[in-house]
């Protein structure tokens with residue numbers, strides 16, 4: 438059930454997501470830069486950050502804090518439930534019975550593995566279903582995030598289960614082949630198999646797996662596409678690969694991601710972002726995603742996961758040997774290479790990964806902050822970044838404590854991201870208005886009112902840049918795209 442989510446969490450370096458009113462008219466909620474965050478002689482990044490955070494109404498802050506804090510507890514409940522499920526499979530002898538059945542059905546090893554695996558996946562998914570239903574369907578709707586009907590959600594879950602049977606089955610077959618052939622050094626071969634599987638997952642996810650759940654189309658709107666492609670070309674990124682995904686099918690969250698590697702890379706922005714954000718916000722997000730791409734984050738993430746995998750498998754080998762010596766006969770498990778040992782391996786693996794959550798989160802958070810800094814330099818939209826961070830903050834606690842951020846956050850907190858943006862702005866105040874407005878203006882495209890917080894210039898003023906036609910200075914509101922000349 439969790440395969441797609443795991444692959445995505447690991448390898449789709451998503452910027453994030455936010456709730457909101459699906460299909461809300463952007464023009465009704467045009468963002469403006471708070472007074473203390475406007476460029477000027479006394480610009481102070483701390484005060485500017487506080488001013489941005491203060492624009493969020495208290496009830497909205499309370500709601501996103503509650504959503505995030507509930508998520509921390511759900512991490513624990515999910516871990517405890519799966520641990521209890523695996524212990525039940527072992528101690529009640531279900532795992533041994535499932536193995537006996539697989540051995541009765543066929544003598545052909547790969548089919549035995551598949552028969553056991555299907556039983557294992559169906560039983561564990563069934564036990565964990567109520568929590569998944571609450572967490573991923575009811576709770577998402579309760580917080581205004583989910584847009585799916587129950588039928589649509591169940592359909593996606595079923596697809597995930599089938600993918601888990603096929604891809605997970607291949608992995609488990611490979612793992613037990615290794616376990617049978619290399620009794621002592623299986624942890625080395627097993628970690629190699631895991632790393633290769635993660636890499637293959639990263640390779641095929643954008644092309645073969647993600648399209649099973651959503652429709653991906655090339656971004657066609659020149660008013661949005663052209664500024665993104667200019668930024669992509671300027672940063673050495675193959676320039677035709679910007680995709681839009683119909684994420685509004687499942688959620689109201691705003692997000693974008695970069696996924697794939699070795700030629701399957703693609704930068705994708707979701708349709709909620711396209712609908713709810715202004716062009717400077719979109720550019721800030723795309724600058725961040727391009728950062729993941731240029732900084733080779735998929736490769737460094739695989740390297741990091743490789744190191745984690747080897748350590749985890751070394752511990753897995755010792756702990757499973759100890760547990761089997763102690764309880765193996767009572768659970769009717771013949772050895773670690775017996776299929777019935779799978780719940781034990783999953784229990785130990787799940788526990789180690791749960792304990793390592795702060796470490797893996799911190800690695801991801803570090804990459805995300807690198808991408809933020811790259812994005813600020815590439816897009817030069819500190820206010821766009823701050824404004825879109827507030828949108829992400831609709832579902833993510835904006836101002837957590839230091840320890841809370843280290844343990845639970847796989848992205849920098851809203852406060853940190855806005856502060857980084859304001860720090861960048863403070864160092865670029867000199868002549869920044871002119872540079873910012875020139876960068877923002879997409880050339881050769883019509884002014885789109887839904888993409889700018891400023892009114893589009895009227896026909897008679899079309900020869901003038903929108904930023905100078907507007908009553909506010911370029912820095913008090915986000916500059917508008919120019920009308921084509």
Ligand SMILES: [Zn+2]
Nearest residue numbers: 450451452805
């Ligand atoms: Zn990111």
